[in-house]
Amino acid sequence: MTLARTPLVDLPPALVAELTEAGLDPAAVHAHVAQAFAEDLPTGVDVTSAAVPPQGSGTGDFVSRETGVVAGLAVAELAFRYALGEALEVAHRTPDGTRVRPGDVVLTVTGPWAALLTAERTALNFASHLSGVATATARWVDALEGTGARVLDTRKTLPGWRALQKYAVRCGGGLNHRFSLSDRAMVKDNHVVAAGGVVPAFEAVRAAYPDLRVEVEVTDLDQLRAVLDAGCTEVLLDNMPPETMREAVAITAGRASLEASGGLTLERARAVGETGVDFVSVGALTHSVKVFDLGLDVRE
Numbered sequence: 042m043t044l045a046r047t048p049l050v051d052l053p054p055a056l057v058a059e060l061t062e063a064g065l066d067p068a069a070v071h072a073h074v075a076q077a078f079a080e081d082l083p084t085g086v087d088v089t090s091a092a093v094p095p096q097g098s099g100t101g102d103f104v105s106r107e108t109g110v111v112a113g114l115a116v117a118e119l120a121f122r123y124a125l126g127e128a129l130e131v132a133h134r135t136p137d138g139t140r141v142r143p144g145d146v147v148l149t150v151t152g153p154w155a156a157l158l159t160a161e162r163t164a165l166n167f168a169s170h171l172s173g174v175a176t177a178t179a180r181w182v183d184a185l186e187g188t189g190a191r192v193l194d195t196r197k198t199l200p201g202w203r204a205l206q207k208y209a210v211r212c213g214g215g216l217n218h219r220f221s222l223s224d225r226a227m228v229k230d231n232h233v234v235a236a237g238g239v240v241p242a243f244e245a246v247r248a249a250y251p252d253l254r255v256e257v258e259v260t261d262l263d264q265l266r267a268v269l270d271a272g273c274t275e276v277l278l279d280n281m282p283p284e285t286m287r288e289a290v291a292i293t294a295g296r297a298s299l300e301a302s303g304g305l306t307l308e309r310a311r312a313v314g315e316t317g318v319d320f321v322s323v324g325a326l327t328h329s330v331k332v333f334d335l336g337l338d339v340r341e
Contacts, residue, residue, distance in 0.1 A: 043085070044078060044082070044085075044123070044124050044156075044159070045123070045124060045125055045126030045127075045128070045156075046075070046078075046123065046124075047122055047123050047124075047125075047126045048071075049067060049068055049071045051126070052067075052071070052119065052122055053122070056115065056118060056119060056122070059115055060115060060116075060119075063115070063137070063208060063211075064204075064208060064211070065204060065205070065208055066204065069204065070116055070119060070205070071119065071123070073201065073205070074116065074119055074120045074123050074163070074167070075123065077120070077163045077166065077167070078120075078123065078124065078160075078163055081162065081163055082159070087155070087158070087159040089158075090154075090155040090158050090159055091155075094154075094155050095154030095155055095158065096154065097153075097154060098128075098151060098152055098153050098154060099151070099152075099153075099154045099157060099339055099340065100132075100149065100150070100151040100339070100340045101149070101150055101151075101157055101161070101337045101338065101339045101340070102146045102148070102149050102337070102338045102339075102340070103117065103146070103147050103148035103149075103150075103164075103165070103168065103335055103336070103337055104144065104145065104146055104147070104335065104336055104337075104338050105141040105142065105143055105144065105145045105146075105147055105333075105334070105335060106143055106334035106335065106336055107143055107333065107334045108140075108141070108142050108143065109140070109141060109172060109173075109175070109176030109179070109333050110138060110139065110140050110141070110172065110175040110176045110178075110179045110212060110213050110214075111135055111137060111138075111139055111141055111147050111168070111172045111175065111212075111333070111335075112137045112138065112168075112171040112172050112174065112175035112208070112209040112212035112213070113137065113167045113168040113169075113170070113171030113172060113205065113209060114134050114135060114136075114137055114147055114148050114168055115134070115137060116167040116168065116171065116205065117148060117164040117165070117167050117168040118131055118134055118148065118150075118164075120160055120163050120164040120167060121150050121152070121157075121160050121164055123160075124156055124159060124160035124163075125152045125153065125156045125157070125160065128152045128153055128156065129150060129151070129152045129156075130150065130151040130152065131148070131149070131150055131151075132149040132150070132151065133146065133148065133149040134147070134148050134149075135147040135148065137175075137212045138175065138211075138212040138213075138214075140179070147168075147335070148168070157339075161337050164337075165335055165336075165337060167205075168333075168335055169332040169333050169334070169335045170202075170330075170332050170333075171205060171206070171208070171209040171212075172209070172332075172333035172335060173209075173330045173331055173332040173333040174206050174209035174210060174212075174213065174326060174327060174330050175209045175210070175212040175213035175333075176213065176333050177213065177325070177326050177330045177331070178192060178194075178209070178210045178212075178213025178214060178215040178326050179213040179214055180307055181215065181307060181310055181321070181323060181326070182213065182214040182215060184307055184310035184311050184314070185310055185311065185314040185321065188311065188314030188315050189314070189317070189319070190301075190313070190314035190318055190319060190320060190321050191215070191216050191319070191320055191321070192214075192215045192216065192320070192321050192322075192323060192326075193215065193216050193217070193218045193300065193320045193321065193322040193323070194206070194207055194210045194215060194216075194217055194218055194322070194323070194324075194326050194327055195218055195302075195322055195323070195324040195326075195327070195328075196218070196219065196220075196221075196222075197324035197327055197328040198327045198328070199327070199328075202327075203220065204220075206326075206327045207220065207327075210326055210327070213326075215326065216320070218322060225253065225254045225255075225256065226246045226250060226253050226254065226255040226256070227255075227256045227257075227258070227277075228242045228243055228246060228255065228256070228257040228258060229258045230258060230260065230279070233258075239257060239259060239264045239267055239268055240267050240268060240271045242257070243255060243257050243268055243271055243273055244271060247272075254275060255273065255275065256273075256275035256276065256277055256300070257273050257275070257276055257277065258276075258277040258279050258302075259276055259277070259278060259279065260279050260280065260281075262285065262288060262289060262292060265278075265289055265292060265293070266292060269292070269293060269296050269297060273297060274296070274297045274298065275297060275298050275300070276289075276293070276297050276298070276299055276300070277299075277300045277301075277302050277322070278299055278300065278301050278302065278318065279302055279303045280302075280303035280304050281301070281303075283309075283312050283313055283315075283316050286299075286301055286313065286316035286317075286318055287316045287317065289316075289318075290316055290317035290318060298319045298320065299317075299318045299319050299320070300318065300319065300320040300321070300322055301313050301316070301318045301320070301321050301322070302321075302322040305321060305323060
């Protein structure tokens with residue numbers, strides 16, 4: 042079969058609007074989907090479907106095999122529409138961010154068999170990975186519930202996937218940290234060494250970019266006191282045990298927001314949240330997440 046390769050302008054306006062409202066760039070998502078199909082079909086041919094072409098049209102259901110939060114189903118629909126064009130019918134799609142259980146049908150599509158089977162894996166790759174990110178985030182949100190702390194993502198994202206992964210974090214109830222090296226300054230340990238101290242590093246960045254948010258990473262309470270006295274209002278507590286975090290909260294006394302980071306696990310999440318920190322940042326939400334178990338079940 043030949044992919045329809047539906048251009049962005051021919052996608053349903055409602056789908057494009059949904060992606061835009063979700064904070065995604067429809068053109069970038071469309072290009073990502075196109076690249077994924079190009080990777081899967083370097084010669085333009087699905088040799089299995091070409092050799093044994095299924096006849097007529099069929100219907101398939103994306104079914105959840107586990108409990109979690111789905112994300113990326115709008116992207117999966119875009120993938121099917123890219124491959125099938127006007128031949129695709131979407132009877133049902135569960136909203137991204139919905140909590141699901143095993144057996145829940147989250148997307149139902151109908152179209153020519155060969156095209157559906159060719160598009161199946163690409164659509165599943167997007168939805169399964171992003172649902173994994175959303176599900177992992179939701180587990181942290183649940184663990185922190187009632188503590189006042191919110192879970193943040195990081196820049197530890199897969200190259201080319203940052204916008205989608207951060208979208209999935211939002212679907213899971215988490216918050217996004219900076220998207221790039223330009224939208225916020227973050228003074229880390231290597232910057233401190235290069236500048237000759239935590240305060241000189243902070244002051245250098247603040248002088249160069251006075252209108253930009255500046256967060257400073259500290260590794261001990263002396264550094265914390267120093268940057269607070271220098272006027273820093275966003276501080277990252279790096280690899281501190283909960284008892285030290287509690288001291289940091291007391292020292293800060295509301296003068297700055299505090300973000301806990303480094304060596305955190307889901308099992309320790311509540312203990313960290315109960316120290317009084319404002320945020321908990323977790324790189325594992327995006328850099329090593331387990332994919333969510335979704336499958337395409339075709340109807341007889």
